[in-house]
Amino acid sequence: MNPLFHELFQTARLLTNEVNLNLKKHDLYASQWTVIFCIYKHKQMSLTQIWKYLNVEAPTITRTVYRLVELGWVEIRPGKDRREKLVSLSEQALQNFPEVEETVLEFEERMVANLTKEEQALLISLLEKIK
């Protein structure tokens, strides 16, 4: 395997594991947090809006969102179009959001601390080039 690809996949995997480790105290996984954060920013989204925004497939979002309903983070109600389901954060989620965000921000800052702002921008633009 090309060393660039190897490094890319490995870095992504190791970072995901570390995010999971940090989120453990909130009883959340990285992807669950990604969805929560996404809904938080948009206030309310249909399932389709979520998976299109996050660039993943529909079944992935169905699964994660229903898990988040079970965990009490998210509420689902029917939309005007009776095919669609609208997702929003629960009261409890809005209360807990800040401390989870704090955990994640702290972790992210720690991780990118080895890069200058310029290096961070450079890394992003290099990644975009091979996408």
Place this chain on the structure above:
Amino acid sequence: MNPLFHELFQTARLLTNEVNLNLKKHDLYASQWTVIFCIYKHKQMSLTQIWKYLNVEAPTITRTVYRLVELGWVEIRPGKDRREKLVSLSEQALQNFPEVEETVLEFEERMVANLTKEEQALLISLLEKIK
């Protein structure tokens, strides 16, 4: 989610999907190819050697290797130490290896074509910094 992390995770995911698409004609998945390539280079490896080399956990390798046995790519036999299992490529795998490698190399070249050699090295070193 930090834009750098988001870009990193998304790029890794999209690239994996594209590798899978390219490997479909050989009836293989990206991770299976990674293990085959690894064994090919080392001629023979124990399960532990494989997972330590690839930096993943043991159960991941147990699963993938046994799937590769089913698919006829790999053979397992006991080692001198009766706890360990030695893995090597089958006759058929050695025959088919070159054409799969061709597919993968072609894809990898296409993917990194947008980057100069210098940019590739830079990207690798930036990734190493946040690991």
Place this chain on the structure above:
DNA sequence: TAAAATATTTACCTAGGTAAACTATTTTAC
């Protein structure tokens, strides 16, 4: 020889994918 360490496996999670089904809505053809 008992205890610790090592190699592998099993059970059970999250997280992603495709293909195909189902339902509701929109378009198209007549």
Place this chain on the structure above:
DNA sequence: GTAAAATAGTTTACCTAGGTAAATATTTTA
């Protein structure tokens, strides 16, 4: 204008791919 066809939103079934925790068997160490 309405019935048929196409499209859109979601779900289900079934894969790969990763993880942790704990069990089992073998080997090393104390």
